[in-house]
Amino acid sequence: MLRSLVTHEVKGSAAWKLGRLNHVALAVPDLEQARVFWRDVMCAEKVSESVAQPEHGVYTVFVELGNTKIELLHPYGAESPIAAFLERNKSGGIHHVCLEVADIAVALDALKASGVRPLSSAPKVGAHGLPVVFLHPKDCGGVLVEIEEKRRP
Ligand SMILES: C[C@@H](C(=O)O)C(=O)SCCNC(=O)CCNC(=O)[C@H](O)C(C)(C)COP(=O)(O)OP(=O)(O)OC[C@H]1O[C@@H](n2cnc3c(N)ncnc32)[C@H](O)[C@@H]1OP(=O)(O)O
Numbered sequence: 001m002l003r004s005l006v007t008h009e010v011k012g013s014a015a016w017k018l019g020r021l022n023h024v025a026l027a028v029p030d031l032e033q034a035r036v037f038w039r040d041v042m043c044a045e046k047v048s049e050s051v052a053q054p055e056h057g058v059y060t061v062f063v064e065l066g067n068t069k070i071e072l073l074h075p076y077g078a079e080s081p082i083a084a085f086l087e088r089n090k091s092g093g094i095h096h097v098c099l100e101v102a103d104i105a106v107a108l109d110a111l112k113a114s115g116v117r118p119l120s121s122a123p124k125v126g127a128h129g130l131p132v133v134f135l136h137p138k139d140c141g142g143v144l145v146e147i148e149e150k151r152r153p
């Protein structure tokens, strides 16, 4: 166990560096109710309108927190990848975390070499117009992880 952890650490740090927390995503059963809650009860300074993301099967709302964001998710269409999650968690819940990487191709190669399965064969364009890939929750300690390519100067 220890040996595999150490090997993983060496491999990972050699190939790429994990960046900032871009967002924490919450699946919600009622998007407008959640928007109003984060705006008027939690007093977030900036809460976006709802935007359909047909490529991802969700509607998104972004809540700006200054150091990171909350992404509110609601199913879009019959094939939404969050439908089963909301069936299991009827009041909603934490769905995924999104972490920034400088180069998604390099990160994916290293992750795959470490046995972490991506959930799509290639990156998709995410809510911020940048490449994203989801990583299997069973390979990330039970947490669904989204990586987003964000190159910083
Ligand atoms: C717009 C974009 C952006 O920000 O740029 C987004 O975020 S789009 C956000 C929406 N898009 C995505 O989430 C895309 C990637 N997600 C997926 O492909 C799917 O949601 C899966 C992760 C494969 C899960 O799908 P689904 O729930 O239908 O499958 P399933 O019921 O067979 O679940 C398989 C196992 O994974 C677990 N599981 C499911 N969803 C989970 C989650 N969010 N966090 C942790 N574990 C999760 C289940 O409990 C189950 O475990 P047991 O077997 O132990 O019971």
Ligand SMILES: [Co+2]
Binding pocket: 023, 025, 071, 096, 098, 146
């Ligand atoms: Co997301």
